[in-house]
Amino acid sequence: xxxxxxxxxxxxxxxxxxxxxxxxxxxxxxxxxxxxxxxxxxxxxxxxxxxxxxxxxxxxxxxxxxxxxxxxxxxxxxxxxxxxxxxxxxxxxxxxxxxxxxxxxxxxxxxxxxxxxxxxxxxxxxxxxxxxxxxxxxxxxxxxxxxxxxxxxxxxxxxxxx
Amino acid sequence: xxxxxxxxxxxxxxxxxxxxxxxxxxxxxxxxxxxxxxxxxxxxxxxxxxxxxxxxxxxxxxxxxxxxxxxxxxxxxxxxxxxxxxxxxxxxxxxxx
Numbered sequence: 719x720x721x722x723x724x725x726x727x728x729x730x731x732x733x734x735x736x737x738x739x740x741x742x743x744x745x746x747x748x749x750x751x752x753x754x755x756x757x758x759x760x761x762x763x764x765x766x767x768x769x770x771x772x773x774x775x776x777x778x779x780x781x782x783x784x785x786x787x788x789x790x791x792x793x794x795x796x797x798x799x800x801x802x803x804x805x806x807x808x809x810x811x812x813x814x815x816x817x818x819x820x821x822x823x824x825x826x827x828x829x830x831x832x833x834x835x836x837x838x839x840x841x842x843x844x845x846x847x848x849x850x851x852x853x854x855x856x857x858x859x860x861x862x863x864x865x866x867x868x869x870x871x872x873x874x875x876x877x878x879x880x
Numbered sequence: 881x882x883x884x885x886x887x888x889x890x891x892x893x894x895x896x897x898x899x900x901x902x903x904x905x906x907x908x909x910x911x912x913x914x915x916x917x918x919x920x921x922x923x924x925x926x927x928x929x930x931x932x933x934x935x936x937x938x939x940x941x942x943x944x945x946x947x948x949x950x951x952x953x954x955x956x957x958x959x960x961x962x963x964x965x966x967x968x969x970x971x972x973x974x975x976x977x
Binding site: 762778779780784808819820840843844847848850851852862864865 | 904950953973976977
C-alpha cells in the first residue's frame with residue numbers, strides 16, 4: 719500500500735528559517751496523519767564544546783532566499799523517495815547552549831521509512847543548505863565554523879577541507 | 881583589391897556582463913561588504929566572477945576559505961556559465977545544523 723507523496727504540501731508560504739524558538743510539537747503536528755504510524759524526529763542542539771574549547775553561544779546566519787529554496791528541494795526529494803511527510807526548520811540568530819538550532823520530523827506508515835527520511839533531510843540540509851555559524855568561546859573569541867570535509871555541496875575543491 | 885579599413889570597433893555592451901555577487905560568513909568581513917556588482921567579459925563562469933571579486937581587493941588578498949558557488953540560488957560548479965543579471969553567491973564552508 720502506498721500513500722501519495724505530498725509534494726510541497728507545506729507550501730511556499732511557510733518559511734523553513736526562523737529566528738523564533740523551534741517547537742518540536744508544532745513540527746510533529748505538521749506531519750502527523752491517521753495513516754502514519756511512525757514519526758522520527760531529529761533535533762540539533764547547540765553544545766557547549768568544540769575541539770576541546772568551551773562554547774558559550776552560536777551565531778547563525780543564512781543566504782535566506784537560497785536556504786529556503788534548498789530546504790524546499792530537500793523536502794520534495796524526501797517525499798519522492800519515501801511515502802512520507804517531512805517538515806524541517808532551522809533557527810537563525812544568536813543561540814545559547816541547549817537551544818535547538820534545527821528540527822526535522824518525518825512521518826510514515828512504518829518506522830523504517832520515517833527514520834530514513836528524517837536522516838536524509840538532516841544530512842542533506844547540512845550538506846546543501848547555505849547556513850553559517852560563528853562560535854563564541856568562553857574566552858571571548860569568535861570563530862566561523864568550518865566543518866571537517868569543507869562543507870559545501872560537493873563542489874568545494876578536493877583540497878578544501880578545513 | 882582595396883583594403884577595407886574598419887574604424888576601431890567600440891566594445892559592444894553585449895561583450896560584457898554585469899552580475900550581482902553575494903558573499904556570506906567570514907567573506908563579509910574579508911571583503912568589507914555583503915554584496916557587490918562586478919562587470920566582466922562574456923563568456924564568464926562562476927570562477928571568473930570569484931576572480932573578478934578578488935581583483936577588487938587590495939593586495940595581498942586576505943586568506944580566503946575554500947568556496948562553493950551558487951548561481952541564481954542553485955548550487956553550481958566553478959565552471960558554471962554566468963549570464964548578465966545573474967545572482968552569483970560565494971559560499972564559504974556550510975555549517976548549518
